Amino acid sequence: MSKKRIVSLLIALMFIVPLVQLPAAAAEAEPVELELFINHTWWPLKTWAGEVPEYITKQTGVRPVVTVAADMQQLPLMLASGDLPDIIYCDNTGNMQSRLADPSLCWAWEDLTAQYKPDFQWDEERAKLYRQEDGKFYTILNNYSTKSELENSPAALIGVGSPTLQRGLYEELGSPQINTLEDYFNVLLAAKEAFPDKVPAVINTNWIGMGQTSSMFLTQYGLDYNGFSLDEATDTLQYYIYQQNRLDYYKYINALYRNGLILPENFAFNNEDESYQYAYNLECFSYIKGSSATELNSKCADLGIESDWFDLNVALGYGSTFKIYERNVGWSGLYIAKNNSNPQKTADFLTYLFTEEGMRTAFWGIEGTHWTLHEDGYPVFIPEFNDPLWQDAVGLTEWGLLSGTWVTERLASYNPDDEFILDKLRLSDQAKENTVYCSAVGLVSPKADSDEQIILTKLNDMVKNEEVKLFLATSEEECEKAYSDMLARAEQLGVKDLDAWANEAYQTAKSIMED
Amino acid sequence: MRRRNAISRSLEDRVLDTVNIVLLVIIAFITMYPFYYILILSFNDGGDAIRGGIYFWPRSFSLENFQQFFESSKWMRSLIVTVARTVAGTAIGVMFTCVVSYGLSKKDLVYHGIYMKILIIAMYFSGGLIPYYILLKSLRLLNTFAVYVIPGALNIFFVMICISFFRDIPEELIESAYLDGSTEFNTFLKIVLPVSLPLLATMTLFIGVGHWNSWIDSAYYVRSENLRTLSYRMMEVINQTMQPEDPTARLYAAESSRATTQSMQMAAMVVALGPIMCVYPFLQKYFAKGIMLGAVKG
Structure with missing residues (x-):
């Protein structure tokens, strides 16, 4: 073969080989774009970008196009006009979970996988919690772990919030023992007298009472923040304001207010910056967000202010009769629209997220x-993991909330090198010992537009308005009267009928849990 | 009885004037202070602003907020989209409204009465948000730039004003144009519009401000991040700090917060307010005059 022919052949091969490879390259085609609508206005990750999301895209062949809700009317508008995005992620605000669990609107997950991913099996212990009246489930909520998962994960700590104090001021008071809520109250009184220019306690706006699950004091009293609470003695449900110790909680917050230990305007702050100002300027003796010393000291250092905030790390309310009634069955979940543009890839994406690898990634x-x-x-x-800027850059951690269990989430917070790890372990063990798992209670939720839902909405609105009167009552007697008035109003609104329905639903939920 | 000099003022007049002035100053202060507060916070360092206690001037002067704003591709893109929709939407709105109004101002227009009835009904009654959304979807306007400018092209309120105004233009002026061989459209462009400058200025201002401030269309009818407007971005930062209804979600919202600093929000507000506040004084004379045009005779 002449040299000319050899060269021509080589040149031809140079063109042919890439063409032969093209079909393989085409197989690694561009990822499919699916609309992912996040119905949470506070969601911080606006785009599917970063090392971690790209890794998930590589595994699934799906790149979600993220839209975060502008307000809570956007999804209802899309729902009413029949223009749902491919995938929706939402909680039950506005009964959206109840509305989306509709075969005309969304795929039942087992139907989706039966058709497009037949080899995938859903965890029935999880799926059974979300089956609707038609026997199918349209989502699996995040943030739920079974009792056995919790027991098998000792490093999944239950966080127990406690007040954060200024160490220097605390030591000036003689470092008094603070083991109970009463001790804390007395220390605040002492701080008020010793440091008249300081506000004794400032509560973070997102952590104040009025139904806030995160309210440190609600947790310390073992109280629920909404819905129905369990009366363990009779194994019945009641609307949460009837829970035992609830009046004690109201009286405690009221006493803080009446004794000038918290500011009246604390109840009127619109966002947490207004409460943080007191902490950053060291104008308060105690800041209540639930163990926030690291955060406060870090921010103060950024502002050039020397601070010595420390967390008490004491479960103030854990007495001999203290119980935590754990009702959690998750709070937000994914829904797959029936008009989904690519059910096959959606099934790939969904099933990956619900594998252990997917959740952890x-x-x-x-x-x-x-x-x-x-x-x-x-x-x-x-080491970079706890740096928020690094997390933003790689696309962590909120995508884990799409499917992650409570255990996956809590394990992310476990740091054996934390200087307070022993305290955190102790508090977590205390909390676990005092926890009564009653997920069946969490399953009791009225359907959208039902009579029970209407009563529940009216009750919730009433409580939101009435609780302020309890907190700001001018005397303990007035606080007690306001509580009685609130209960009387609840009865007028039909709380007894609601409780009757709830107890029926509870029996059904218990049978689901026991299956 | 003592005669009052026409020039000298009595004690009662002085007292009344003083009370008036004091009250007006207080009201002006209450009205203007929030804007002033936004301005000084925008020029204050973000971290320092969190500490509060800033009332009359920046405690730690900084241009970093504006620098961050103009360096942020997200904010700049939204500014460009806002400018584009304001310019395009205003031009289309003004021209469309004028053309339709001119046609309806002709009393010999066939089915004139029916057109007017349709307009008046449309002005007072609306199908609601959901039918409107479905309409936009069927017109394939959702998630496009056109959704900002096409649906709002005809401003019925101004159609009514324009009709009255155009009817007041002397018929002889228009007839003389016809006699010179001018077409209808040419007459509209070269005779009618030039004498309608006050009206055009008023409409430009109203429609332009409407486009500049509008955020609902960006929130509900658009999903692409590249089409978001400045007003939407500001709603977004406000919503980031709003507490979710669900208590558990509230916990995550608090923990996940990457809220834009308050001073950065203020810088965005200054940039959003600035152009309108600069343009408004120059068009105010037209605004006061133009809004009454045709209103009485309509």
Whole structure:
């Protein structure tokens, strides 16, 4: 063969080989774009970008196009006009979960996977909680773990919030023992007298009472924040304001107010910056957000202010009769619209998120790159993991909320090198010992537009308005009277009928849990 | 009885004037202070602003907020979209409204009465948000730039004003144009519009401000991040700090917060308010005169 022919052949091969490879390259085609609508206006991750989301895209072939809700009317508008995005992620605000669990609107997950991913099996212990009247489930909510999962994950700590104090001022008072809510109250009184220029306590706006689950005091009293609470003695449900110790909680907050230990305007702050100002300027003795010393000291350092905030790390309300009634069955979930543009890829994406690998990747990052698994079953993260800027850059951690369990979430917070880890372990163990798992109560939720839902909405609105009177009552007697008035109003609104319905629904929910 | 000099003022007049002035100053202060507060916060360092206690001037002067704003592709893109929709939407709105109004101002227009009835009904009654959304969807306007300018092209309120105004233009002026061989459209462009400058200025201002401030269309009818407007972005930062209804979600909202600093929000507000506040004084004379045009005779 002449040299000319050899060269021509080589040149021809140079063109042919890439063409031959093209079909393989085409197989690694561009990821499919699916609309992902996040019905949470506060959602911080606006785009599917970063090392972790790209890794998930590589695994699933799906790149979600993220839209975060502008307000809570947007999804109802899309729903009413029949223009749902491919995938919706929402909680039950406006009964959206109840409305979306509709075969004409959304795919039942087992139908979706039966058709497009037949080899995938859903965890029935999880799926059974969300089955609707037609026997199918349209979502699996995040943030739920079964009792056995919790028991098998000792490193999944239950966070127990406690007040944050200024160490220097606390030591000036003689470092008094604070083991109970009464001790804390007395220390605030002493602080008020000793430091008249300081506000004794400022409560973070997102953590104040009035139905806030995160309210440290609600938790310390073992109280529920909404819905129905369990009377363990009679194994019946009642609307949450009837829960035992609820009046004690109201009287405690009222006493803080009446004794000038919290500011009246604390109840009127619109966002948490207004409460943070007191902490950053060291104008308060105690800040209540639930163990926020690290955050406060870090921010004060950024502002050039020397601070010595420390967390009490004491479960103030944990007496001999204290109980936590754990009703959690998750709070937000994914729904797949019936008019989904690509059910096959959606099934791939969904099933990946609900594997252990998918949950951990979305929450913790890429195994081997961002974390490795300790032999005791918790992740060991790279040092950058706790840097919010780094998390933003790689696309962590909120995508883990799409499917992650409570255990996955809590393990992400476990740091054995934390200087307060022993305190946190102690508090978590105390909390677990005092926890009564009653997920069946969490399953009791009225359907959208039902009579029970109407009563519940009216009751919730009434409580929101009436609770202010309890907190701002001018005497303990007035507080007690306001509580009685609130209960009387609840009866007028039909709370007894609601409780009757709830107890029926509870029996059904219990049978589901026991199956 | 003592005669009052026409020039000298009595004690009662002085007292009344003083009370008036004091009250007006207080009201002006109450009205203007929030804008002033936004301005000084926008020029204050973000971290320092969190500490509060800023009332009359920046405690830690900084241009960083504006720098961050103009360096942020997200904010700049929304500013460009807002400017584009304001310019395009205003031009289309004004021209469309004028053309329709001119046609309806002709009393010999066939089915004139029916057109007017349709307009008046449309002005007072609306199908609601959901039918409107479905209409936009069927017209394939959702998630496009056109959704900002096409649906609002005809401003019925101004159609009514324009009709009255155009009817007041001397018929002889228009007839003389016809006699010179001018077409209808040419007459409209070269005779009618030039004498309608006050009206055009008023409409430009109203429609322009409407486009500049509008955020609902950006929130509900658009999903692409590249089409978001400045007003939407400001609603977004406000919503980021709003507490969710669900208590558990509230916990995550608090923990996940990457809220834009308050001073950065203020810088965005200054940028959003600035152009309108600069343009308004120059068009105010037209605004006061133009809004009454045709209103009485309509």
